[in-house]
Structures are given as C-alpha cells and as structure tokens.
Amino acid sequence: MKVLIIGSGGREHALAWKARMSSRVKELYCAPGNAGMAEIGTCIDLPAEDVNALTAFSVNRGIDLVVVGPEQPLAEGIVDRMIEQNIPVFGPTAAAAKLESSKVFSKEFLYRFGIPTAAFDICASFDQALMAARKREGRCAVKADGLAAGKGVIVCREMHSAVSAIQKIIRDREFGEAGSRVVVEDLLEGQEASIMAICDGDHYILLDSSQDHKALNEGDKGPNTGGMGAYSPAPLVNPYMMRKIREKIIAPALNGMNELGCPFKGVLYAGIMIQDRNPSVLEFNVRFGDPETQPVLMRLETDLIDLIEAAITGKLHKFPGIKWVPGSAVCVVLVSGGYPGSYRKGLPITGLESIGERDDLKVFMAGVKKTGNHYLTSGGRVLGVTARGNSIRKALDLAYQSIRGIHFDDCYYRRDIGWQAVERNR
Ligand code: AMP
Ligand code: GLY
DSSP states (O other), rough: EEEEEEEOOOHHHHHHHHHHSSTTEEEEEEEOHHHHHHHTSSOOOTTOHHHHHHHHHHHHHTTTTEEOHHHHHHHHTHHHHHHHHHHHEOOOOOOHHHHOOOOOHHHHHHHHHHHOOEEEEEEHHHHHHHHHHTTTEEEEEEEEESEEEETOEEESHHHHHHHHHIIIIISSSGGGGGSSSEEEEEEESSSEEEEEEEEEOEEEEEEBBEOOEEEEETTTTTEOOOOOOEESSTTTOOOHHHHHHHIIHHHHHHHHHHTTTEEEEEEEEEEEEEEEEEEEEEEEEEOOOOTTTHHHHHHHHHOOHHHHHHHTTOOOOGGGOOOOOSSEEEEEEEEEETSSOOOOOEEEEBBBGGGGGGGTTEEESSSSETTTEEEEEEEEEEEEEEEEESSSHHHEEEEEEETTOOOOOTTOOOOOOTTTHHHHHH
C-alpha cells in the first residue's frame, strides 16, 4: 500500500511513524514532511496547502491512502478533490470541516443540536461585540470566526482586555478576513480535556482521552502556543465522564452533521471544559490534535492503517475495537526561545542519537531541518520528546531524563507537563 501523509509537524511525524509500523504500508510519502519523516519515508516538496498539486501527485503516484494532518487543506477542500479522483482519503470534506473553519458555524451547530457549550453572541461589528462583552462584564472568550493558526481565541477576564481583543480582531483585522465576525461567549471555568473520535459518517470510535498544555509557561501562564506538551490518558476523564461525552457531545454531533447533509468522516476532536462534572464544548477541530496525537499514538497498539481504512469504508461498527498499551504517555515540546513570538532558526541540535531505538521513547520532530549530517532548528516548536510508562510519573521521568541529553541554543520547555494528572492520581 502507498500512503501519503500531509503536513510537517510533530503530529505528522507521529502519524508517519505509526503508519510505518503497519506491515501493509510498502511506500510512505510525506508532503512536505520534515527531517524526522525523511528518515522513515520519502518527502515530497509540496506545501500542505497546495491542494491541486497534492491531488495530482496522488493520482500520478497511485497513492492508496491519504491522511491529512493540518486544518488548512481540509478547509480548502483537499478531501473533496481527492474523492473526485477516487483517491481514498481520511478527513472531512470542506463542508464538514466548517466545524473548525468557522466558529460561527460551529456555535450555531452546537446550539441547534443541543450540545452543551458556552452561551454566545455572534457579532459582525465592533459595537455589537463591545455590547456582548459588556453584558459579560468583560469575562468572556473573544473568537475570530475563521482559521487563525490557533491564535484567534482571546480569553478575557476584564473589560479592558475584551476591548483590546475585539479591536485586534474586528478593527485591526489581525487575522484578516477570519476576523470579519467574532463570537463573544461566556467564560467557562474548570478543567480541559481533548477527546478525539475516529468517524466514518455514521459510527465512531473514541481514542483515549488526552490533555494538552497550550500556555507557554509553567502553571499554565503566559501566552497561548500551538501546544507545549500533552499526556494521555487524562485521569479527569473517567469512564463516567467518557460516557457523558459520548452521549451529549460526540453522538449528537455526528447525527447533526448527517441531518445537515454533510456526514462527518475523519477525526472529530472536541476540546472540552469539565465543570462540576459537566462537559461543554470549547471548540471542535476536524483533525488529529497536535501535540495530543504524539502521546495517544505512543499508546495505540492497534494498526492505525486498519483503523483509518475502516473509517473510510464506513465499517467502524465492525471494527474489533482499539487496543491500548496500559499506562500513560507524555509529550514534552522543546521550542525555540522567543516562540510564539520571533525566534532564531538554523541552530544546531545535538544529542538526538543519545535517545536510541526503544519502544517507550521517541523524539517526534517538528521544526527541524537536516543539512548533511546535522540537524538544525527551523521552526518554533522543534521537538516533541514522547515517553511511555506504567504511570504518568514514570513516563514523565523518562521524558525529562531524555531531554537532558538534547541541546540547542535558546531551547525552552515547560518542566510541569502532566502536573494535573500527577496531582489527581496522588
Ligand atoms: P479554542 O481554539 O476555541 O479551543 O480556544 C483555545 C483555548 O481558549 C481553549 O483551549 C481554552 O483554554 C480557551 N477557551 C476557549 N473558549 C473558552 C471559554 N468559553 N471559556 C474559557 N476558556 C476558553
Ligand atoms: N492541541 C490543540 C490543537 O491541535 O488544536
């Protein structure tokens, strides 16, 4: 089987690594891929957003399965294009991807199908948004409607930050047309978890829960990033909570999308806030989470390609169920100092060879380039050191011990990934 993975981050490296474990995969292509993916597959120099070129490549190369990592090509209809060419592809159509690509669509959808979420207003002007924020005395989340590379949500606790968020999005158009409308919603307090469901349009299988750490600094302080680390499972999501999430969120969402005539195939990712044992949807994503995918796949025993194929062919209800390696896994992300603001690139990375080949430890690469025999930093999030253990404590010890052997100038990482799980287990 010839498999193409689209994207170039740590999530895609993890997907490629897991795909490689399937005896069915004979050729693995990554577009554009990264230095880590180049070691296990063939990288094709096509940007993840170039939907036409990627479709043409898949046709010409006779690709048997395309797995799309990031949201942008999904929103731009890469799945629709591939289907037109009869290329088996895992991901939602552009119409179904609106659950992520439009916060307005997503909130209206949640409301219409009675799925719990924060009360909200949809605002098309500065004044309207200001009123919505005032009504909440400034305690609100202000969200750009469109895709904004994970930066379009600003959580506010007083009026002056709400005003500046609204200004930034609607008036200054910091995220371009994505900010022509905003959602202003109630602030939810509680604990967050990520739930990913593999969906075939009618049926779904839930992956184990996870939690990511979006904030740059320890104690979940500082600006939001693409994700500084993640662990799985999240002890907060016990079987009782998982059942609630199934019944109140995932099942009604799939039914709702069917009712709208756009059945959801792919990964439905629900970002969830749990407050007083009640889960609410903070956001939907229509793809694997980054970095949640890294620890989740580290624990997945089931063949990923079999699972994805069952989803594409509408046979998830016949799938024998997923097997997990018991215990926990954690991913600690090493970033370039200065990220999510500006940072230096091209800095040599040393010590990766100290990791060796082992089942319970893997360094997934993101912003890494290889020149000759040297690894160089090439992005904000550089590496995701991912470890598994019998307990979250053991997984964390292994990840942090391993990080000590890896160096690059300006390297920064959080020392407290997984602390909530450790506390909860105590
Ligand atoms: P989103 O992209 O919608 O997930 O938002 C990114 C992050 O903003 C979430 O993971 C939460 O930490 C936070 N957030 C979003 N909406 C709310 C809300 N209504 N109340 C509190 N925090 C929120
Ligand atoms: N970890 C959150 C995301 O992938 O958007």
